[in-house]
Amino acid sequence: MKGMRWMSENNGEDKKQSSLQRYLYAADKERLRTLLEEMSQIAAASIETAVGALRSGDAVLAEKVIEGDDLIDEKEEQIDQECLYSIAMRQPMREDLRFVYSVMKIIVDLERIGDQSVNIAMNVRDLPEGITFPEEMIPFVEKMAEENIKMIGEVMQAFAGEDETVICTARERRKLIKETRSNAVSMLDKIIASEKACENDRMRLFCTVILTLRHLSRISDHVLNLAERVSFIATGISPLTLKRAQEKSQPKTLFDKEG
Amino acid sequence: MKGMRWMSENNGEDKKQSSLQRYLYAADKERLRTLLEEMSQIAAASIETAVGALRSGDAVLAEKVIEGDDLIDEKEEQIDQECLYSIAMRQPMREDLRFVYSVMKIIVDLERIGDQSVNIAMNVRDLPEGITFPEEMIPFVEKMAEENIKMIGEVMQAFAGEDETVICTARERRKLIKETRSNAVSMLDKIIASEKACENDRMRLFCTVILTLRHLSRISDHVLNLAERVSFIATGISPLTLKRAQEKSQPKTLFDKEG
Numbered sequence: 018m019k020g021m022r023w024m025s026e027n028n029g030e031d032k033k034q035s036s037l038q039r040y041l042y043a044a045d046k047e048r049l050r051t052l053l054e055e056m057s058q059i060a061a062a063s064i065e066t067a068v069g070a071l072r073s074g075d076a077v078l079a080e081k082v083i084e085g086d087d088l089i090d091e092k093e094e095q096i097d098q099e100c101l102y103s104i105a106m107r108q109p110m111r112e113d114l115r116f117v118y119s120v121m122k123i124i125v126d127l128e129r130i131g132d133q134s135v136n137i138a139m140n141v142r143d144l145p146e147g148i149t150f151p152e153e154m155i156p157f158v159e160k161m162a163e164e165n166i167k168m169i170g171e172v173m174q175a176f177a178g179e180d181e182t183v184i185c186t187a188r189e190r191r192k193l194i195k196e197t198r199s200n201a202v203s204m205l206d207k208i209i210a211s212e213k214a215c216e217n218d219r220m221r222l223f224c225t226v227i228l229t230l231r232h233l234s235r236i237s238d239h240v241l242n243l244a245e246r247v248s249f250i251a252t253g254i255s256p257l258t259l260k261r262a263q264e265k266s267q268p269k270t271l272f273d274k275e276g
Numbered sequence: 277m278k279g280m281r282w283m284s285e286n287n288g289e290d291k292k293q294s295s296l297q298r299y300l301y302a303a304d305k306e307r308l309r310t311l312l313e314e315m316s317q318i319a320a321a322s323i324e325t326a327v328g329a330l331r332s333g334d335a336v337l338a339e340k341v342i343e344g345d346d347l348i349d350e351k352e353e354q355i356d357q358e359c360l361y362s363i364a365m366r367q368p369m370r371e372d373l374r375f376v377y378s379v380m381k382i383i384v385d386l387e388r389i390g391d392q393s394v395n396i397a398m399n400v401r402d403l404p405e406g407i408t409f410p411e412e413m414i415p416f417v418e419k420m421a422e423e424n425i426k427m428i429g430e431v432m433q434a435f436a437g438e439d440e441t442v443i444c445t446a447r448e449r450r451k452l453i454k455e456t457r458s459n460a461v462s463m464l465d466k467i468i469a470s471e472k473a474c475e476n477d478r479m480r481l482f483c484t485v486i487l488t489l490r491h492l493s494r495i496s497d498h499v500l501n502l503a504e505r506v507s508f509i510a511t512g513i514s515p516l517t518l519k520r521a522q523e524k525s526q527p528k529t530l531f532d533k534e535g
Contacts, residue, residue, distance in 0.1 A: 094516050104363050118360055209479055217468055224483045257353050
C-alpha cells in the first residue's frame with residue numbers, strides 16, 4: 018500500500034517525464050479545467066431546473082431534467098477518458114498526478130449532484146394528479162437550492178485558482194443548508210399534525226417533501242466533497258485525513274449519507 | 277477526445293511496456309483482485325447487518341453498520357491509490373488499462389452500496405421510541421436484501437473469471453428486486469389505508485419503510501453497474517454504450533436513480 022504519500026513526496030520511484038510530456042500535460046490540464054467547468058455548470062443548472070419544476074409543478078420541465086442527465090453522464094465518461102489518457106501518456110507525478118486523480122473524483126460527485134436533481138424531478142413528475150408541493154415548503158427548498166448553486170460556483174472558482182481556503186466557506190454553507198432542512202422538517206411536522214384524515218395521496222406528498230429535502234441536503238455533501246478535492250489539489254492533504262481531523266473536533270450529525 | 281476506443285484498439289500511440297513492467301503489472305492485478313474481493317464482502321455484509329438491525333430493531337447493531345462504513349471508505353482510498361500507482365508506474369495499455377480503470381469505477385459503486393446500508397441503519401437508529409418496523413414488511417425487505425447479496429456474489433465471481441454473461445443474470449435479479457419493491461409498496465398502501473388516525477410517529481414510520489425499500493432498490497442499481505463494469509473488462513463495450521442499447525430496446529421505468 019503506497020497511500021496518498023506518493024502523490025506528495027518524491028520517493029525515488031519517479032519515472033522521468035520528458036519536456037515534451039510536460040508540455041503536453043500542461044495542455045491536458047487546461048483542457049480538463051475547461052471540461053470540468055462545463056460539467057459543473059450543467060450540474061448547477063440541473064438543480065435550478067429541478068427546483069423550478071417543483072415550484073411550478075411542471076412535469077414537462079421535470080422531464081427535461083431527467084433527460085438532461087445523459088449529458089452529465091457523457092461528460093463524466095469523456096473526462097474520465099481524458100484523465101486516464103493523460104496519466105498513461107504524460108506520466109504526471111506528484112502534484113500533477115494529484116490534479117488528474119482529483120478531477121476523476123470531482124466528476125463522480127458532479128454526476129451524483131445530477132442524480133439528486135433527477136430524483137427531485139422524478140418526485141415532481143410522479144406526484145399524483147392534482148397534488149402540488151405544499152406552498153409553505155417552497156421557500157425552504159429554494160433557499161437550499163440557491164445555497165447549493167452558490168457553493169458550486171465558489172468551489173469551481175477555487176478549483177481554477179487552486180485555493181484550499183474554499184473548504185471553510187463550503188463547510189459554513191453546508192451547515193446553513195442543513196439548518197434550513199431542519200427548520201423545514203419542523204414546519205412539515207406542524208403541517209402533518211394539523212391533518213385531519215390520513216389519506217394515501219397526502220402521505221405520499223409528505224414523503225416526497227421529506228425526500229426532496231434529503232436530496233438537496235445530500236447535494237451539499239457532494240459539494241463539500243468537491244471542496245475537499247480542491248483542497249487536496251492545493252495541499253496534498255487527502256479528504257479522508259481531513260474528514261478524520263474534522264470528526265475528532267466535531268460531534269456526529271444525525272443527517273444521513275445519501276438519498 | 278479519445279473516447280473508450282483507445283482502451284480497446286492499438287492506435288499507434290502506445291508506449292512500450294518493458295517485460296519488468298508487465299511482470300509487475302501482473303502482480304498489481306492479482307493484488308487488486310484480492311482487495312476488491314475483500315471490499316465487496318464488506319459491502320455485502322453491511323447490507324446483511326443493516327437488515328438484521330431493522331428486523332430486530334437493534335439500535336446497537338445499526339450503529340455498528342454506521343461506524344463500519346469508515347472501513348469501506350478506507351478500502352476505497354487504498355484501492356484507488358494502488359490503481360493510480362499501477363497506471364503511472366506500469367503503464368498498462370488496452371485491456372490492462374481497462375481493467376485498472378474498471379476497478380476504480382467498481383469501488384465507487386461498492387462504496388455507494390455501503391452508503392445505502394448506512395442509510396438503512398440510520399433509519400433504524402432514528403425510529404421513535406417504541407416504534408418498530410411493520411411486521412408485514414419484513415419479508416419484502418429480507419427478500420430484497422438477500423437477492424442483492426446473491427447478486428454481489430455472482431458479479432464478483434464473474435469478475436474473477438472475466439465473464440461478461442453475468443450482466444444477464446444481474447438484470448434478471450434486479451428486475452425481481454424491483455418487483456418485490458413494487459409488491460411491498462402495494463402492501464404498504466393497504467396498511468396506510470387502514471390507519472384510523474394520522475399520527476406523526478406512524479407517518480414517519482411509513483416514510484422510513486418507503487425509504488428503506490428505495491435504499492434496497494438502489495443497491496440493485498449499483499450491483500448492476502458492477503456487472504456492467506465486469507462486462508466492460510471482458511468485452512471493451514462501455515457501460516454507457518450498453519445503457520443506450522438497453523434503453524432503445526426497453527421502455528423507461530419509473531424507478532428513481534438514487535436514495
